Amino acid sequence: MKNKLRNIIVFALLVSLVIVPTAFAADALALGDINADEVITAADARIALRAAAKLEQLTVEQTEAADVNYSGEVTAEDARLILRVAAKLDVFPEKPSEEPSETKPTEPSTEPSTKPTEPTTEPTTEPSTKPTEPVVKYPAAIDAFFSGKYYLEGEFGNADDMFVSKMAVNGKDFEVNIPFEGNQQLSLLSLGNKRYLKAVDNDGNKYVVEITSGLMSVLGLDINFDILFSEANFGGSGAPGTPEVTKKEADGKTYDVYTFTKNATKINFYADGDTIVKIETVSAGKTNAVGVSTLSSEIPDDMLTVKGYTETNIFALAAMFQ
Numbered sequence: 001m002k003n004k005l006r007n008i009i010v011f012a013l014l015v016s017l018v019i020v021p022t023a024f025a026a027d028a029l030a031l032g033d034i035n036a037d038e039v040i041t042a043a044d045a046r047i048a049l050r051a052a053a054k055l056e057q058l059t060v061e062q063t064e065a066a067d068v069n070y071s072g073e074v075t076a077e078d079a080r081l082i083l084r085v086a087a088k089l090d091v092f093p094e095k096p097s098e099e100p101s102e103t104k105p106t107e108p109s110t111e112p113s114t115k116p117t118e119p120t121t122e123p124t125t126e127p128s129t130k131p132t133e134p135v136v137k138y139p140a141a142i143d144a145f146f147s148g149k150y151y152l153e154g155e156f157g158n159a160d161d162m163f164v165s166k167m168a169v170n171g172k173d174f175e176v177n178i179p180f181e182g183n184q185q186l187s188l189l190s191l192g193n194k195r196y197l198k199a200v201d202n203d204g205n206k207y208v209v210e211i212t213s214g215l216m217s218v219l220g221l222d223i224n225f226d227i228l229f230s231e232a233n234f235g236g237s238g239a240p241g242t243p244e245v246t247k248k249e250a251d252g253k254t255y256d257v258y259t260f261t262k263n264a265t266k267i268n269f270y271a272d273g274d275t276i277v278k279i280e281t282v283s284a285g286k287t288n289a290v291g292v293s294t295l296s297s298e299i300p301d302d303m304l305t306v307k308g309y310t311e312t313n314i315f316a317l318a319a320m321f322q
Helices: 002-019 042-052 059-064 076-086 140-147 213-220 224-229 315-317
Strands: 147-160 161-170 173-179 185-191 196-198 204-211 244-250 253-262 265-272 275-283 288-294
Touching: 042 076, 059 140, 140 147, 140 275, 140 288, 196 315, 204 315
Parallel strands: none
Antiparallel strands: 147 161, 147 288, 161 173, 173 185, 185 196, 196 204, 244 253, 253 265, 265 275, 275 288
8 A cells, every 4th residue: 555655656756857857947056055945954065965976966057056165166175164054153255256367458550550441343242231030939838838837737658658647837836646547646746845745536535645754754765855856946937048940740740849958958849830749858868758738827726735635644645545
């Protein structure tokens, strides 16, 4: 019973991390706040120490946040300083100002400042300015995705093991919902500073359990949910530049593919007219994809909330998934 619920929770986490990799985090992180939880703690120092020991690879934004002594690299000294700041024993040094480069005075020239213009009889055929390139237009659902407020429903997995999942995102709040047979479904919700498991049984009754370290112990899960939730970046700051547009054929149809690039990550939106039918991310040679049935800025009323859900315990919740 507990094993099945544990597998469902882990799958929900994997679904949440498939579509928006952390490489798309465009906003700069505060100095020392490597895990982007808006507070400097020992957890940030631990990440910096793992990065210094080559046990963890940071994004460009995380590297800048971890290099608190401005040495140009992340070292154990950065981890030590972050830990001292977290304990209120020290403060970060100010970023050194860049020294202006010295310029040599220009020596006076004896040459005349301008040469006389030679007359020409050949007419100019090239226009004085180049024509403006047309702006690439793409489906509005893509802007919703990159805005950090959207609702997505689609199929995750592979041909042998497909799951339907629903995802709602609004800034740092997000919910991953997995429907099962009948009305039965489970959601993993991050709302403000709290994490929840939400469930609906086959009779349509709604229940919620707050995720705590004690709950994880009961389930036998060795997962640091705070780190996982903070590292899953679902926010956005607008589409990263103008997309490259190509056409690809699949299942006897031709789709417009809009490819956006951020750092070393590419994200491809397959469109049938104004409808997005597939989202694909390509990073470090690995491709993740989801077949999309819905992508819009309209979030259902029963997502990103615990209103209408009855508090219960983990044993009652696990019994629903026997």
